[in-house]
Amino acid sequence: MKIKKATSTIIFEIITYGLLAIGSLVCVFPFIIILSGSFTDNVTILTEGYSILPRNFTLSAYETIFRAPKDILQAYKMTLYYTVVGTAIGLIMITLTGYVISRREFKYRNQVSFLIYFTSIFGGGMIPWYLMYANVLNLKGSTFAIWFPALMSPFLIILMRTFIVGSVPEAITESAKIDGAGHFTIFAKIVMPVLGPGLATVGLFLALGYWNDWYRSSMFSTNSETWELQFYLYDLLNATTALKQMSQGTSISTAQLPTESVKLAMAVVATGPVLLLYPFVQKYFVSGITVGAVKG
Amino acid sequence: MKKVKRLVSILLVLTMVLALTGCGSKSAADSLDEAAITETAPEETTSAEETTETEAAELDTSERVDLVFYVMGDAPADEKMVEDAINEILLERVNATIDMQFSTWTDFQQKYSLELTAGSADLIYIANWLNYGQLATSGAFEELDGLLDTVAPALKETVGEANLNMCRVDGKIYAVPCAWAEYVCNGIKYREDLRVKYDLPVPDSLENFEAYLLGIKENDPNQGLLTVTTEESQGFLTAFDAAWIFNIKYPWVNTNGLPYGLASNYDTPADVYDYWYSDDFVEDMKLMKKWADLGFWSKSALSDTNNSESYKNGLCVAEIAGQNPNKQITALQDFKNDGHDDWQSEYLAYGEVTNTIYPGHATQNGTAIVRGCKNPERALKVLEILMTDEEVNRLVQYGIEGVHYEIDDQGIYHNLNSASPTFAYEGFNTWALRNGEFKLPQETDVVLNEMFDKYEKLGEQTKFPNVNIYNGFSENYDAYQAERTAVSNVMKQYLAPLQAGLVDDVDAAVAEFRQKMTDAGIEVCRDGFKEQWAAYCEEYGYK
Numbered sequence: 055m056k057i058k059k060a061t062s063t064i065i066f067e068i069i070t071y072g073l074l075a076i077g078s079l080v081c082v083f084p085f086i087i088i089l090s091g092s093f094t095d096n097v098t099i100l101t102e103g104y105s106i107l108p109r110n111f112t113l114s115a116y117e118t119i120f121r122a123p124k125d126i127l128q129a130y131k132m133t134l135y136y137t138v139v140g141t142a143i144g145l146i147m148i149t150l151t152g153y154v155i156s157r158r159e160f161k162y163r164n165q166v167s168f169l170i171y172f173t174s175i176f177g178g179g180m181i182p183w184y185l186m187y188a189n190v191l192n193l194k195g196s197t198f199a200i201w202f203p204a205l206m207s208p209f210l211i212i213l214m215r216t217f218i219v220g221s222v223p224e225a226i227t228e229s230a231k232i233d234g235a236g237h238f239t240i241f242a243k244i245v246m247p248v249l250g251p252g253l254a255t256v257g258l259f260l261a262l263g264y265w266n267d268w269y270r271s272s273m274f275s276t277n278s279e280t281w282e283l284q285f286y287l288y289d290l291l292n293a294t295t296a297l298k299q300m301s302q303g304t305s306i307s308t309a310q311l312p313t314e315s316v317k318l319a320m321a322v323v324a325t326g327p328v329l330l331l332y333p334f335v336q337k338y339f340v341s342g343i344t345v346g347a348v349k350g
Numbered sequence: 351m352k353k354v355k356r357l358v359s360i361l362l363v364l365t366m367v368l369a370l371t372g373c374g375s376k377s378a379a380d381s382l383d384e385a386a387i388t389e390t391a392p393e394e395t396t397s398a399e400e401t402t403e404t405e406a407a408e409l410d411t412s413e414r415v416d417l418v419f420y421v422m423g424d425a426p427a428d429e430k431m432v433e434d435a436i437n438e439i440l441l442e443r444v445n446a447t448i449d450m451q452f453s454t455w456t457d458f459q460q461k462y463s464l465e466l467t468a469g470s471a472d473l474i475y476i477a478n479w480l481n482y483g484q485l486a487t488s489g490a491f492e493e494l495d496g497l498l499d500t501v502a503p504a505l506k507e508t509v510g511e512a513n514l515n516m517c518r519v520d521g522k523i524y525a526v527p528c529a530w531a532e533y534v535c536n537g538i539k540y541r542e543d544l545r546v547k548y549d550l551p552v553p554d555s556l557e558n559f560e561a562y563l564l565g566i567k568e569n570d571p572n573q574g575l576l577t578v579t580t581e582e583s584q585g586f587l588t589a590f591d592a593a594w595i596f597n598i599k600y601p602w603v604n605t606n607g608l609p610y611g612l613a614s615n616y617d618t619p620a621d622v623y624d625y626w627y628s629d630d631f632v633e634d635m636k637l638m639k640k641w642a643d644l645g646f647w648s649k650s651a652l653s654d655t656n657n658s659e660s661y662k663n664g665l666c667v668a669e670i671a672g673q674n675p676n677k678q679i680t681a682l683q684d685f686k687n688d689g690h691d692d693w694q695s696e697y698l699a700y701g702e703v704t705n706t707i708y709p710g711h712a713t714q715n716g717t718a719i720v721r722g723c724k725n726p727e728r729a730l731k732v733l734e735i736l737m738t739d740e741e742v743n744r745l746v747q748y749g750i751e752g753v754h755y756e757i758d759d760q761g762i763y764h765n766l767n768s769a770s771p772t773f774a775y776e777g778f779n780t781w782a783l784r785n786g787e788f789k790l791p792q793e794t795d796v797v798l799n800e801m802f803d804k805y806e807k808l809g810e811q812t813k814f815p816n817v818n819i820y821n822g823f824s825e826n827y828d829a830y831q832a833e834r835t836a837v838s839n840v841m842k843q844y845l846a847p848l849q850a851g852l853v854d855d856v857d858a859a860v861a862e863f864r865q866k867m868t869d870a871g872i873e874v875c876r877d878g879f880k881e882q883w884a885a886y887c888e889e890y891g892y893k
Contacts, residue, residue: 097663100659100660100663100665101663101665181464181467184464184468185467185468188464188468188470189468189469189470194470268456272454272456272457272461273461273464275454276451276452277425278424278425285456288456289424289454289456292454292455292456292458293423293424293454293455295455296423296455296458297423297455300479
């Protein structure tokens with residue numbers, strides 16, 4: 055016999071699914087517009103506007119991008135480099151820090167934690183930050199200045215610390231200590247193996263941060279070969295606006311500006327890989343955030 | 351417990367105070383003030399060096415100097431190759447090298463100020479749209495008066511005394527302008543072929559412009575007429591693009607008059623009068639309403655975004671805001687490239703009608719030496735070579751002949767990889783190094799130069815022959831920043847619909863607009879502006 059659902063449940067479900075459907079449509083819609091626009095003839099976009107299905111289908115925008123793919127490939131390469139290096143080093147440092155300030159026997163852990171948390175509320179501001187890297191450390195123009203500043207963040211350290219406290223009971227590390235294990239052995243043999251979801255979460259946060267960053271390229275790059283992908287794209291758009299505005303006041307050439315459909319195709323090319331990767335790590339992402347949710 | 355509570359509340363208060371001070375928008379000029387203070391010490395030593403340098407007439411080039419030249423925009427692909435070629439010559443001549451550094455077009459205003467604060471560059475591009483006047487006042491640049499005479503007399507001669515004087519801030523020269531006069535006279539770009547086809551008048555007055563648009567509308571009801579938005583009309587002059595058309599009616603000293611609804615005529619710049627509160631304004635707004643009702647622009651014009659390619663694609667038949675001769679040239683080219691051979695674009699500068707033609711101001715494009723530069727003499731010498739030596743100037747502006755460009759029989763510049771240039775025309779974006787004597791014309795420049803010649807002749811006949819009066823002025827609004835912001839908001843909210851003619855009753859809307867303006871504190875802004883403007887006109891003798 056089939057269990058009949060109560061009418062109220064059915065109504066509830068209709069409403070919930072309806073709202074969810076609308077919500078996801080709102081999220082997906084802009085992306086569909088971008089995708090269809092990138093396959094549309096530029097003049098059509100200008101005269102008829104955007105549409106859900108491409109009118110006057112053409113691949114010319116992608117041809118334009120990949121005709122001289124050197125720049126975009128270089129930007130891809132650099133972003134990959136920053137993401138891999140930054141995420142790897144950042145993970146190691148965050149995990150180590152998280153482990154240290156989670157140990158009760160570390161006498162100054164409150165002071166050290168305070169120093170870390172303090173920076174999440176009080177920052178030095180943009181100008182001292184810039185001067186520090188550009189003038190004091192003289193790192194302007196180096197790739198180091200692009201991945202280094204984002205290695206650690208107070209939020210991720212707290213997340214990792216909470217995760218370690220939550221998943222490794224004090225008793226286990228204590229018994230290991232009694233058995234003669236040093237801190238590195240405890241960390242490597244006992245803590246690390248249970249940190250899977252935590253590492254995935256923090257790693258994903260770091261990697262997404264690196265993938266989506268453009269600001270540090272804007273500040274510290276002196277050569278377009280060190281540009282991050284997002285900055286490459288962002289600057290392309292900014293150059294278009296800036297040159298158009300400038301051409302009001304002075305004679306400069308605006309002949310080489312990208313068209314609407316090229317801009318959209320760029321956006322697709324840049325977001326594509328992340329979109330493909332996301333479903334595979336998402337389950338860690340969700341569980342990881344909730345795992346670290348109870349703080350303190 | 352009580353103790354903890356007290357501690358927490360103290361902490362909270364501290365946080366708030368800090369957050370509040372942190373939020374106060376600190377302008378670039380403020381931070382530069384600080385930079386200037388900290389940098390006064392090195393400055394004294396440099397001026398001491400200067401005097402010794404003056405005595406020793408010959409520039410000491412025994413030590414090699416590597417200079418950084420900070421310019422706007424993006425780097426060309428062949429940056430290194432061209433720099434090497436330039437440096438080879440510079441090393442030999444003055445034992446110096448330059449390294450071009452580029453701001454990129456992302457956050458360039460902010461990065462420009464940061465660059466000045468950090469002081470890592472030696473030479474830097476300046477322009478009025480990069481707040482040259484304010485920055486010079488706050489001590490961001492080296493004074494050049496003495497240096498120009500001792501180190502770079504040839505440069506001084508090339509640029510000319512009159513041009514240099516326009517770069518004076520508080521009586522001192524801080525920048526060297528380019529040596530090429532250009533005319534950026536705003537005007538109307540319209541479709542000559544349609545005008546001839548329907549036998550319509552040249553749009554050289556408000557009535558004729560109306561007749562031109564109406565004529566096209568009657569003959570071809572589906573043709574779009576104007577795509578005006580609010581985007582070309584930022585700042586304190588106008589709020590909607592259609593209002594630019596009134597430049598054809600008034601011989602104002604500056605396109606769209608003076609800020610805060612003030613105005614003065616080109617012939618009597620110091621004689622400031624009121625526009626927003628005058629009867630002329632009401633009459634003008636009634637005309638805008640009439641045009642809007644006639645359907646000259648879209649009912650949603652206020653929220654539309656600017657489509658700068660609409661003229662190119664035939665979606666409108668005239669553009670009236672933010673146009674200049676160069677855009678006319680672009681339009682001509684676009685029509686040709688897109689296969690619209692039967693389309694013709696014609697250009698009419700507002701100043702041709704009102705006799706107020708003038709070239710761009712000297713501070714439009716210039717080069718300055720950053721305060722704190724360790725070798726200002728050498729930097730200026732290098733600038734002199736970059737501008738006055740034909741070979742070097744060509745290198746820096748166009749790259750290497752035979753690799754990046756060639757010159758044809760008529761002396762016209764052609765890029766050798768025009769599809770994706772490795773070094774485009776003026777590829778280093780060094781618009782400030784333009785020298786009329788060496789400047790290579792591009793194909794399109796032939797028409798442009800004809801237009802410039804015409805404007806130059808007209809400009810000579812004005813009361814101040816070929817002088818751009820307004821753009822050398824820089825307003826210091828620190829004292830009335832709050833009122834200014836309020837005025838800006840009222841402009842967006844009440845002036846834009848008025849100028850777009852999208853109100854039911856013009857008289858009532860004008861009355862409301864004026865009331866809101868008064869409430870916002872327009873008088874404070876006006877008084878502040880008038881005082882500074884009068885001082886400026888007095889200083890330069892614009893009466």
